[in-house]
Amino acid sequence: MGQIPVIVQGKVSERRSGGKVTGCKLQRWRHGRNETRHVPATLVETVRQGTQGYTQFMKLAEEYVEIRETEALQHNDDSKKKPTKR
Numbered sequence: 001m002g003q004i005p006v007i008v009q010g011k012v013s014e015r016r017s018g019g020k021v022t023g024c025k026l027q028r029w030r031h032g033r034n035e036t037r038h039v040p041a042t043l044v045e046t047v048r049q050g051t052q053g054y055t056q057f058m059k060l061a062e063e064y065v066e067i068r069e070t071e072a073l074q075h076n077d078d079s080k081k082k083p084t085k086r
Contacts, residue, residue: 001060008050012039026051 010028014021015038024039026047039047 001057004053004057006046006050007053007057008047009054010035010051012044012048012051 008026009030010026012024012026015023015025023041024044024047026037026039028035
């Protein structure tokens, strides 16, 4: 995870006007709302790499959680409830 150089949440898409591409924008969900930001031409490639980095980060995080859940559930097998006396 620490080796991912750039992480940016969202999706980069082209901004169009009259069928022509006029630039790029970054769209993402933040604070309960859709946020759209203009991406300067000099940063488009960096932001694209960042969104790919975010996808990679989330995939690694999900794998990590699965492993930790499996470990936690395996260790709790010893703590089963004992039968109660009647």
